[in-house]
Amino acid sequence: MESVRVVLAEDGVLLREGLSGVLQRFGFEVIAAVGETNSLKAVVAQQKPDLVITDIRMPPSFTDEGIRAAVELRTTYPGTAVVVLSQYVQDGFASTLLETGDGTRIGYLLKDRVVDLAEFIAALRTVVSGGTVVDPEVVRRLLRRPRDPLADLSSREREVLALLAEGHSNAAIGKRLFITEPAVGKHVGNIFAKLGLPPTQDVNRRVLAVLTYLRTT
Amino acid sequence: MLPALFWRRYLLSSWPWRALAYVFTTYLLLPFITFGTAMLALPWAAAASRFSESGMLDLGLLPWLISSAVLVVTIGPLVAMPLAALERHRLGIVDKRPIVTAHTSGTTGSPFARYMETALWRELAYLLLLAIVAPVIYGALAALVFLAFLLITSPLIAMAADDPVTLWFAEVGSFEQALPITILGLAMVPLIGYLLGLLSGGHAALARAMLTDTGANALREVTRSRARLLDAFDAERRRIERDLHDGAQHRLTSLTLQLAVARLDVTGGSPAAHALDKAHDQAKELMVVLRDLIHGIRPQVLTELGLPAAVAELAGQSAIPVTVTNLLGGQRLPETLESTAYFAVSEALVNVATHSKAKRAAVKLSMRSGKVVVEVSDDGRGGADPARGSGLTGLADRVAAVNGRLLLSSPPGGPTLVRVELPWSR
Numbered sequence: 269m270e271s272v273r274v275v276l277a278e279d280g281v282l283l284r285e286g287l288s289g290v291l292q293r294f295g296f297e298v299i300a301a302v303g304e305t306n307s308l309k310a311v312v313a314q315q316k317p318d319l320v321i322t323d324i325r326m327p328p329s330f331t332d333e334g335i336r337a338a339v340e341l342r343t344t345y346p347g348t349a350v351v352v353l354s355q356y357v358q359d360g361f362a363s364t365l366l367e368t369g370d371g372t373r374i375g376y377l378l379k380d381r382v383v384d385l386a387e388f389i390a391a392l393r394t395v396v397s398g399g400t401v402v403d404p405e406v407v408r409r410l411l412r413r414p415r416d417p418l419a420d421l422s423s424r425e426r427e428v429l430a431l432l433a434e435g436h437s438n439a440a441i442g443k444r445l446f447i448t449e450p451a452v453g454k455h456v457g458n459i460f461a462k463l464g465l466p467p468t469q470d471v472n473r474r475v476l477a478v479l480t481y482l483r484t485t
Numbered sequence: 486m487l488p489a490l491f492w493r494r495y496l497l498s499s500w501p502w503r504a505l506a507y508v509f510t511t512y513l514l515l516p517f518i519t520f521g522t523a524m525l526a527l528p529w530a531a532a533a534s535r536f537s538e539s540g541m542l543d544l545g546l547l548p549w550l551i552s553s554a555v556l557v558v559t560i561g562p563l564v565a566m567p568l569a570a571l572e573r574h575r576l577g578i579v580d581k582r583p584i585v586t587a588h589t590s591g592t593t594g595s596p597f598a599r600y601m602e603t604a605l606w607r608e609l610a611y612l613l614l615l616a617i618v619a620p621v622i623y624g625a626l627a628a629l630v631f632l633a634f635l636l637i638t639s640p641l642i643a644m645a646a647d648d649p650v651t652l653w654f655a656e657v658g659s660f661e662q663a664l665p666i667t668i669l670g671l672a673m674v675p676l677i678g679y680l681l682g683l684l685s686g687g688h689a690a691l692a693r694a695m696l697t698d699t700g701a702n703a704l705r706e707v708t709r710s711r712a713r714l715l716d717a718f719d720a721e722r723r724r725i726e727r728d729l730h731d732g733a734q735h736r737l738t739s740l741t742l743q744l745a746v747a748r749l750d751v752t753g754g755s756p757a758a759h760a761l762d763k764a765h766d767q768a769k770e771l772m773v774v775l776r777d778l779i780h781g782i783r784p785q786v787l788t789e790l791g792l793p794a795a796v797a798e799l800a801g802q803s804a805i806p807v808t809v810t811n812l813l814g815g816q817r818l819p820e821t822l823e824s825t826a827y828f829a830v831s832e833a834l835v836n837v838a839t840h841s842k843a844k845r846a847a848v849k850l851s852m853r854s855g856k857v858v859v860e861v862s863d864d865g866r867g868g869a870d871p872a873r874g875s876g877l878t879g880l881a882d883r884v885a886a887v888n889g890r891l892l893l894s895s896p897p898g899g900p901t902l903v904r905v906e907l908p909w910s911r
Contacts, residue, residue, distance in 0.1 A: 280731075282739035290746060331789040355730075356786050359801065360794060380772055383741040383765070385749070409801045420808045420847075461810045 272396050275315065276301040277308040277322040277334065278353075287321070287382060294389045303327070305337035312341055312348065319349045319396050323379065324361065335361050342368040349395045351375035353382065354403075362406045375401040418481065420462045428455040433478045486579040486686035496678050500579075504681040507578045508626070511688065514571070515619055521564050522616035529553035561609045562600065569608035569696045576697070579689045587698035604698075611695040619688075626684055633677060636670025639663040708888055712821070715886050719820045722783040729779050737775060741768035783824065791815075792823045796830050796848055804838050805846060812851040822907050825887050826850070826859050829905040832880045833861035841865025841901055852909075856889075859905040867899030880905075 274296045278284040281303070288298045296319070300311040304327045312320060320341055324334035338350045346369050354361055354376065362376045375395040381403065382388050391401045421429065424445075431441045438452040445452070456474075463480050465473045489500040523530075532549035573584050587604035599605050635642070640663040744765040751758040779785065787795035793811040800807035818826070830848055837846045843865030851858045871877040871893060881891045889907035 280735040280739070283735055283742065286739045286742040286746070290742065293746070293749070325785075325789065356780075356784075357798070357801070358786060358790065358794060359797065360790075379738065380769075380776070383738065383745050383769060383772070385742075385745045420810075457812065458810065461812050462808070467814050 271295055271297040272319055272392075273297045273299050273315070273317045274319045274321060275299060275308065275311050275317045277303070277305065277320070277326065277337070279303045279323060279326045283382075290382075290385060290389075291321075294385075296392075305333045308337055309341065312345065316345065317348065319351065319392065321351045321353065321392070324352055324354045332361065335364060338365060339368045342374070346370075347373075349373040349375075351377060351392060351395050351401070353377055353379040355379055357403065357405045357409065359406065359409060362402060366400070366402070372398050372400055376403055376406060377401065378403045378405060418463075421459060425455050425459050425462070428452060429459050429477060429481050432456065432459075432474060433481050486682060486689050490679060490682045490686065495682065496675055501678040501681055503579050504678075504685040507575065507685040507689065508623070508681055510575055510578070511619070511623060511685075512627070514568075515623060518568065518612065518616050519620055522613060525556045525561055525564075526553060528556065557609070557613075561612065562605050565608040565612040566599070566605065568612055572611070572692050573696055576689055576692050579685050580693060582693075584693070585698045587696070607695050611692070614691075614695075622684065626680060629673075629680070630677060633670050633673040636666050636673065639666045639670070711886050712888065716821050719783075719824055722824075723788060723820070726779055726783045726785065726788065729775070729782070730785065734772075734775055734779065737768065737772055741765065741772060744768055784827065787823060787827050791817050792826055793850060795823075795827050796850065799827075799831055799834060800848060803834050803846065805843060807834065808845070808847040810847065810849040810851075812849070813857070818857060818909060821887055822857060822909055825883055825889070825907060826857060826905065828883055829859050829880055829891075829903070830861060832876050833903045836869065836876055836903075837861070837863045837865065837901070840869065841867070841899070843899075843901075855908060855910060857907045857909050859907070860902060862900060862902045865899050865901055866897075867895045867901050868897040869893060869895035869901050869903075877903075 272295075274291055276284060276287055276291070276298060278287060278301070284301050284303065288301050291298050299315050299317055300307075302308050302311060305322070308320070308322060311317075320338070322334040322338055324332055326333040334352055338352050341348060342350055342365075350365075350373065352361070352365060352375070355378075357378065365374055365376055368374075373395055375391055377388070377391060381391070394401050418426065418429075427445060428441055431444060436444070438456065439449050442449045442452045456477075459477055460467070460473050463477055465476050467473070486500065486504065489495055489498065492498065492500075495501070528549045532546045532553070535549070536546060570586075573586060576584050587607070588599065588602060640660045643663045644660055744761060748758065748761045748765060751761055784795055784798070786798050793809070793813060793815075796811070797809050800809045817823070834846065834848075837843050841863050843863035846861065846863040849858075849860040849862075851860075869877065871881065877891070877893065884891045884905050884907065887907055889905060892904040892906070893902070894904075895901040
């Protein structure tokens with residue numbers, strides 16, 4: 269079997285070297301091990317590795333640099349497998365990652381998993397060969413979550429959403445339901461929040477809310 | 486000022502001069518105050534004259550009275566506020582104690598915010614009181630001073646005039662005749678010195694009582710210092726969390742990894758393999774312990790991603806399904822506010838899990854008129870009592886430390902709603 273060419277990004281020196289050693293031992297070819305995301309992107313652009321392993325918490329802000337780099341790399345080089353290591357479970361991270369590209373060749377693992385070598389290496393191989401690996405902890409949580417996105421809406425909010433889907437304005441909805449326009453606005457705001465549609469200018473949240481409604485009814 | 490009046494050497498101290506300066510500046514101010522207030526009271530005066538003409542109270546007076554009241558309430562504060570500021574400044578002449586305004590909203594805020602403060606209406610009351618009472622009292626003092634001046638200068642007046650001059654009680658014809666009167670006039674000077682002290686002292690005491698803050702500010706300062714202390718604690722927690730993560734946690738992960746690597750080279754079943762397996766397991770347990778410890782100090786997700794993400798994590802860990810509604814958007818709140826809100830949700834969810842027997846719970850984060858509002862509700866059996874559980878009391882303390890408040894509704898039979906309001910000034 270041809271050896272897998274890996275680029276590793278991890279800001280802690282000890283762990284970076286330890287992981288490098290482990291990867292080489294299991295037959296991976298570590299072509300670069302870097303400490304922050306800019307050099308990661310540079311190395312990937314130059315070397316076109318088969319697999320990128322990156323920590324999420326990295327300089328400069330120590331928040332989600334790794335995730336952002338991973339998403340960017342996935343978009344630019346769709347063929348590259350990416351495994352991110354997370355300090356803690358964050359559903360948002362996992363879904364952001366899985367939504368990029370076709371959702372394959374992606375791995376999201378808790379950082380602590382690396383010490384279980386056999387499982388860790390198996391997960392890396394799965395991702396490289398076109399699979400998807402999500403940490404069992406994330407899966408456990410997703411399964412416990414209420415499935416129906418509309419389940420959290422109150423009956424009034426469902427009525428408002430149904431009228432929204434028919435294309436009515438807030439004022440028109442207010443007239444039909446005999447409530448004031450600001451009250452409709454408040455319901456619409458609650459609907460957006462409950463459907464997890466954050467306030468941004470890039471997307472039309474009314475349309476997204478309606479799409480969610482149509483998918484589930 | 487007033488205690489100085491009882492000193493034996495009062496007249497020789499600087500206090501009479503201070504009193505004089507205070508009274509003199511009051512004289513400069515009085516015409517404006519009286520005139521300004523009279524303008525506001527014009528409709529009232531019109532009503533009064535109409536009443537004196539007709540001699541009876543009729544409804545026709547009402548518009549005048551109302552318009553006067555409206556004038557006083559709307560324009561009055563605009564006059565009272567700068568006057569009060571000047572008066573507080575002037576108070577320093579005769580009052581060496583610190584002088585603090587009772588206004589709580591800064592000068593930068595909306596002018597309407599001031600209309601909501603008691604301080605403003607006290608200032609208006611001061612203005613009206615001053616406009617009505619001051620002319621009488623200060624007028625009396627002025628008359629007395631003028632009289633003393635006349636008595637003292639009576640010899641000169643007597644010399645200048647050809648005919649004997651009648652001065653109050655005595656007729657003065659010549660310089661010699663006037664001398665005793667001069668002495669009487671001079672004798673009045675110390676009396677005036679004391680009267681100046683009394684008047685300025687009284688006026689200053691009134692101004693201090695009505696225009697300055699006597700106790701609330703001190704309390705406010707205590708609250709602020711408590712909040713600063715909490716901020717410092719939070720910064721320290723964050724530092725410890727980072728140190729533990731960058732130092733200990735990272736090294737421990739690396740060590741555990743090395744143990745796993747070492748195990749690869751050891752033949753299975755040998756004593757060394759057994760020992761390494763045990764060491765590896767113990768190191769992994771220690772990783773869990775350390776992770777929980779760091780999480781307890783300050784959750785990393787809170788530090789890195791903010792309140793909504795951290796609350797979502799809490800909800801995910803809960804034993805029952807918890808819905809999270811976030812109306813705060815993506816904005817980050819101040820550190821102390823974030824950790825207090827997080828603590829509130831965490832504590833409330835623990836209560837839900839241990840006491841309520843609820844099947845579902847919901848967390849809602851929102852913002853209302855300068856407040857971050859955190860609501861945790863459940864469909865459990867209710868009956869939560871802050872007096873019994875220490876959790877709610879601890880939460881209330883923590884919330885009070887950032888000047889927020891905790892509201893609890895938990896009728897027997899449920900449902901329970903815990904609402905925490907935290908003031909946030911951007």
